[in-house]
Amino acid sequence: MRIIKIELPLKSEEIKMFTIRDKLLISGVLYTARDQAHLRLTQLIKEGKPLPFNLADSALFYCGPAPTPPGKVCSAIGPTTSARMDKYTPLLLENGLKVMIGKGERSKEVTNAIRKHRAIYLICVGGISALLSQTVVSCETFCWKELGAEAIYRMEVKDFPCYVAII
Amino acid sequence: MPSLRIIPEKQVYETIIDAIGKIYCQSTPETITLINNALAIEEDDVAKDMLNAMLKNEELAAKEKLPICQDTGIVVVFADIGTQVKIENGPLYTIVSKAVNDAWRKYYLRDSITFEPIRCFSNHIQNPENSQQSVILHLSELPGNKLELHISLKGGGAENCSLLKMFNPTTSLREIEDFIVDTIVSSGGKPCPPVLVGVGIGGNFERCAILAKRALMVPISPSEKKPEYKKMEERLLNQINQKGKGIQGFGGKTTALKVNILSEPCHIASLPVAINIDCHAHRCISITI
Numbered sequence: 001m002r003i004i005k006i007e008l009p010l011k012s013e014e015i016k017m018f019t020i021r022d023k024l025l026i027s028g029v030l031y032t033a034r035d036q037a038h039l040r041l042t043q044l045i046k047e048g049k050p051l052p053f054n055l056a057d058s059a060l061f062y063c064g065p066a067p068t069p070p071g072k073v074c075s076a077i078g079p080t081t082s083a084r085m086d087k088y089t090p091l092l093l094e095n096g097l098k099v100m101i102g103k104g105e106r107s108k109e110v111t112n113a114i115r116k117h118r119a120i121y122l123i124c125v126g127g128i129s130a131l132l133s134q135t136v137v138s139c140e141t142f143c144w145k146e147l148g149a150e151a152i153y154r155m156e157v158k159d160f161p162c163y164v165a166i167i
Numbered sequence: 168m169p170s171l172r173i174i175p176e177k178q179v180y181e182t183i184i185d186a187i188g189k190i191y192c193q194s195t196p197e198t199i200t201l202i203n204n205a206l207a208i209e210e211d212d213v214a215k216d217m218l219n220a221m222l223k224n225e226e227l228a229a230k231e232k233l234p235i236c237q238d239t240g241i242v243v244v245f246a247d248i249g250t251q252v253k254i255e256n257g258p259l260y261t262i263v264s265k266a267v268n269d270a271w272r273k274y275y276l277r278d279s280i281t282f283e284p285i286r287c288f289s290n291h292i293q294n295p296e297n298s299q300q301s302v303i304l305h306l307s308e309l310p311g312n313k314l315e316l317h318i319s320l321k322g323g324g325a326e327n328c329s330l331l332k333m334f335n336p337t338t339s340l341r342e343i344e345d346f347i348v349d350t351i352v353s354s355g356g357k358p359c360p361p362v363l364v365g366v367g368i369g370g371n372f373e374r375c376a377i378l379a380k381r382a383l384m385v386p387i388s389p390s391e392k393k394p395e396y397k398k399m400e401e402r403l404l405n406q407i408n409q410k411g412k413g414i415q416g417f418g419g420k421t422t423a424l425k426v427n428i429l430s431e432p433c434h435i436a437s438l439p440v441a442i443n444i445d446c447h448a449h450r451c452i453s454i455t456i
Contacts (some may be wrong), residue, residue, distance in 0.1 A: 023216065024442065063237065066234050066276060069233075069300070075233060076235070076277075083358045105357070105416060123356065126415065127322075127359050128223075129233070129235060129237040134227070149278060154206060163417060
């Protein structure tokens with residue numbers, strides 16, 4: 001198993017250096033997005049409105065964090081099932097998305113779209129959320145706070161462990 | 168006639184708060200042993216890396232009192248109530264619900280409940296400051312004067328991969344076993360394997376689903392189970408693991424840690440089979456009051 005340290009954002013030229021099952025230790029900014037945030041991002045694109053952040057400069061993490069207890073940087077974090085985001089993903093890839101982090105398999109259509117746009121899908125282990133929280137440098141609600149755990153959070157991470165699943 | 172035993176509301180309330188405090192930051196001891204066993208036989212380096220991370224997470228979460236999984240789930244409670252028990256200031260649901268909501272705030276657990284399942288009916292408006300937990304409470308009777316509570320924090324990812332099928336009564340054992348194996352294998356990495364598999368067989372449409380959930384949550388002594396079912400569990404576990412989906416669906420020797428079957432009588436026209444899946448973050452406890 002190769003272990004590679006990387007900094008976000010990732011460019012297509014960097015992505016092609018990786019192989020399936022490489023372990024990546026990611027540093028940089030992740031934006032969380034689950035079902036409802038995907039629905040809203042997609043609606044914004046369809047209406048031709050600006051997105052709250054630049055998809056190309058970031059990574060989407062399919063995650064709804066647990067609330068942060070006092071005195072901690074963040075609480076438990078971890079991936080939710082990526083397949084639920086499949087129907088929104090090709091449009092986001094067309095709009096610059098390069099890096100997705102979640103768990104489980106993706107549809108054939110999403111796999112093809114990831115390859116076409118030279119993007120990358122990473123999985124991180126589900127159910128190791130206390131451990132993953134140790135890699136978080138900062139975590140704040142970025143937008144759509146009314147969605148609670150489904151809001152978009154901006155998370156700065158250092159050496160966040162993932163594995164290359166689709167490239 | 169035997170006298171009624173009154174169980175104070177406060178005792179039930181505090182028992183549930185303490186139980187949730189124990190399980191949100193640690194899987195059951197049996198699950199941790201099974202993960203250790205899976206690591207001992209694993210040869211794939213990525214699978215080993217993932218299993219090691221799971222064990223490290225268990226230690227860290229218990230020490231730091233952090234949730235082992237950010238999805239702190241929906242609360243499921245089986246309450247088996249002795250016929251000689253009266254719970255003070257019931258209904259039990261009200262006491263359980265208050266305890267769960269207070270535990271949620273006390274331990275900073277995630278609000279994962281939408282009170283309107285069809286989200287477009289609710290305008291997506293949730294007030295995170297004013298969140299409320301719902302509880303799935305299954306009540307049943309027992310002889311005696313004890314209250315048995317089986318409590319679980321059940322995550323959504325594994326629950327989504329669960330399945331129920333009404334088979335014909337002449338369906339072969341092979342077909343039933345294939346259905347169970349295929350359900351687990353085709354779920355791939357979605358339910359966060361290694362998983363625990365609860366199977367309900369018999370009853371009727373709703374009863375076999377409840378049996379499958381109970382099979383995940385309620386320990387029963389091996390002597391209560393027919394040898395045919397014990398053998399079936401072993402066969403299913405072997406067949407699932409031989410398919411090699413592995414840890415997080417990323418390969419390896421272990422996809423399921425355990426298969427547990429519960430069965431009940433059913434109608435001669437039916438053969439209901441339900442499969443309920445839980446992830447390795449198996450947050451579950453049984454308490455007798």
